[in-house]
Amino acid sequence: MTDELLDSRGGRLLVSAAAAVAGLAGSYALTGYTPAFVVSPVERALTRTMPGIVVSAAISTLGSLGQQLNLLLAVCLTGLLVGLAARAAILTGRAVNSRLLPAAGTAGLTWGVAVVLTGEVVLAAGPAVAAAAVVAVAQALDHFGGPVAPVSSKRRRALSTTGVALGAALVGYAAGERRSPRTTGDDAPSLPDGSADVADIQRKLAIAQDASLDLAGMDPLVSERFYEVDINSIDPDLSADDWSLSITGAVEEEITVDYDEILSMQAENRFETLRCVGEQLNGHKMDTALWTGVRVASLLDEAGVQSGCDCVMLRADDDYFEEFPIEALRRGTLAYGMNGKVLPRGHGYPVRALVPGHWGEINVKWLTEIEVLEREADGYWEQRGWHGTGPVTPVAKLHHESLLDDGRRRIGGHAYAGLRGVERVEVSTDGGETWSDATLSDPLPAVDGDGRAEDAWRQWEYTYDPPAGGHTVVVRMIDRDGVVQPEAEADPYPNGPSGWVSKRYA
Numbered sequence: 410m411t412d413e414l415l416d417s418r419g420g421r422l423l424v425s426a427a428a429a430v431a432g433l434a435g436s437y438a439l440t441g442y443t444p445a446f447v448v449s450p451v452e453r454a455l456t457r458t459m460p461g462i463v464v465s466a467a468i469s470t471l472g473s474l475g476q477q478l479n480l481l482l483a484v485c486l487t488g489l490l491v492g493l494a495a496r497a498a499i500l501t502g503r504a505v506n507s508r509l510l511p512a513a514g515t516a517g518l519t520w521g522v523a524v525v526l527t528g529e530v531v532l533a534a535g536p537a538v539a540a541a542a543v544v545a546v547a548q549a550l551d552h553f554g555g556p557v558a559p560v561s562s563k564r565r566r567a568l569s570t571t572g573v574a575l576g577a578a579l580v581g582y583a584a585g586e587r588r589s590p591r592t593t594g595d596d597a598p599s600l601p602d603g604s605a606d607v608a609d610i611q612r613k614l615a616i617a618q619d620a621s622l623d624l625a626g627m628d629p630l631v632s633e634r635f636y637e638v639d640i641n642s643i644d645p646d647l648s649a650d651d652w653s654l655s656i657t658g659a660v661e662e663e664i665t666v667d668y669d670e671i672l673s674m675q676a677e678n679r680f681e682t683l684r685c686v687g688e689q690l691n692g693h694k695m696d697t698a699l700w701t702g703v704r705v706a707s708l709l710d711e712a713g714v715q716s717g718c719d720c721v722m723l724r725a726d727d728d729y730f731e732e733f734p735i736e737a738l739r740r741g742t743l744a745y746g747m748n749g750k751v752l753p754r755g756h757g758y759p760v761r762a763l764v765p766g767h768w769g770e771i772n773v774k775w776l777t778e779i780e781v782l783e784r785e786a787d788g789y790w791e792q793r794g795w796h797g798t799g800p801v802t803p804v805a806k807l808h809h810e811s812l813l814d815d816g817r818r819r820i821g822g823h824a825y826a827g828l829r830g831v832e833r834v835e836v837s838t839d840g841g842e843t844w845s846d847a848t849l850s851d852p853l854p855a856v857d858g859d860g861r862a863e864d865a866w867r868q869w870e871y872t873y874d875p876p877a878g879g880h881t882v883v884v885r886m887i888d889r890d891g892v893v894q895p896e897a898e899a900d901p902y903p904n905g906p907s908g909w910v911s912k913r914y915a
């Protein structure tokens with residue numbers, strides 16, 4: 410009898426762990442990378458309860474790696490729950506001498522765990538069946554593993570059980586990947602007929618392409634890979650049919666609009682740049698798209714704003730929330746299209762807020778509620794010590810460098826200053842002693858097709874003869890009012906990065 414896998418502590422541990430692996434895979438197979446995946450609620454709970462100082466330290470030292478570690482921790486914790494469920498069922502089954510209980514109990518307990526975590530009664534069958542199957546296989550191997558069977562030794566049975574779990578993990582992963590809704594723009598469907606002026610979009614995208622400077626390895630004026638910052642690793646997966654947006658709080662009349670109503674409003678296509686307050690000074694969390702959306706102001710007027718603080722709180726489906734002056738939101742749009750495509754899931758499908766000139770964080774994705782407030786309140790990031798609801802700081806980045814055939818060096822980058830507008834970029838190749846004008850890309854057009862986009866970046870480039878020996882290149886931008894961007898360097902935390910980008914060449 411002691412020869413049975415499930416008789417030894419180690420054997421039970423192995424089978425419980427294998428059941429946990431299979432359970433997670435079984436869940437993933439049915440849900441893909443969506444909030445219905447059992448790991449998602451655990452990951453969200455971890456994110457929410459993590460002290461602000463830890464989150465901020467993780468962002469500045471680990472970048473997105475911190476988020477991946479958090480996801481890994483959530484995977485382990487969720488696996489632990491399923492493993493404990495299997496172990497409890499196995500032990501109870503052996504105590505009452507039941508052949509049925511280990512597998513059936515694993516199924517029941519795992520199902521319960523999954524339902525409590527996700528609230529998904531049907532999809533919870535995925536982890537339950539997969540975990541129970543592993544326990545059943547281990548039992549069957551013990552039962553039928555006679556002296557002549559190929560699985561006679563305990564070691565072989567342990568290996569077989571592990572093999573079954575790993576096989577389940579592979580199949581579950583592959584199935585889940587196929588099911589995972591795409592998050593980026595590349596394969597997003599085109600905007601539905603009538604919801605956008607397609608000719609206007611095509612024309613503006615063509616203008617942006619023509620205006621882009623040809624700087625290898627650098628995004629053109631419309632970003633090819635738009636950065637993404639989300640508080641959770643697993644994004645909401647909303648359906649436009651079920652989505653609605655409510656304007657609540659200090660208003661004359663609360664109103665709710667659905668997706669079709671938004672699409673039936675007067676739409677506009679506007680270039681707008683987003684930049685994350687948490688990025689490094691010369692980082693890559695700054696990008697531009699042509700967004701299709703409607704003005705928020707008309708909806709605010711319809712509801713009749715009566716705020717005591719002239720402030721609003723935007724809330725989203727991922728429990729994200731940000732507070733800022735209503736004045737800023739009045740200039741904003743509700744976007745449902747990006748570069749002529751339906752707004753991708755990773756950028757807030759079906760509808761996100763765009764607030765010109767401000768840090769990215771108040772451009773709330775998966776927007777569900779605009780609450781007009783009576784009193785000021787802190788947003789998600791402000792609760793964690795950031796001050797990211799105001800206007801962006803100006804920046805001129807240095808992302809491109811190449812050597813020309815004649816020995817000269819070409820450098821370039823993007824410059825952005827929110828609503829201040831980029832008028833000039835200056836380059837120094839002697840560490841800031843003397844300055845020359847860089848060449849700028851033509852400004853992107855405004856909403857009406859003429860003039861300048863009020864809140865979009867420009868590209869700059871500069872070619873020079875590198876002096877013999879070392880030298881330092883410094884870049885700075887000058888806004889529409891002739892104001893030179895501040896030189897003083899500041900870390901991203903808490904007010905956003907600031908200062909002149911410089912680079913030492915040996």
Ligand SMILES: Nc1nc2c(c(=O)[nH]1)N[C@H]1C(S)=C(S)[C@@H](COP(=O)(O)O)O[C@H]1N2
Nearest residue numbers: 636637638639640685725729769770773774
């Ligand atoms: N609902 C929701 N909105 C959000 C966020 C989020 O995590 N959840 N991140 C914010 C931050 S910090 C930034 S910088 C921008 C990034 O937008 P993007 O991911 O489309 O680039 O979205 C903002 N809106």
Ligand SMILES: [Mo]
Nearest residue numbers: 685686769770
């Ligand atoms: Mo951000």
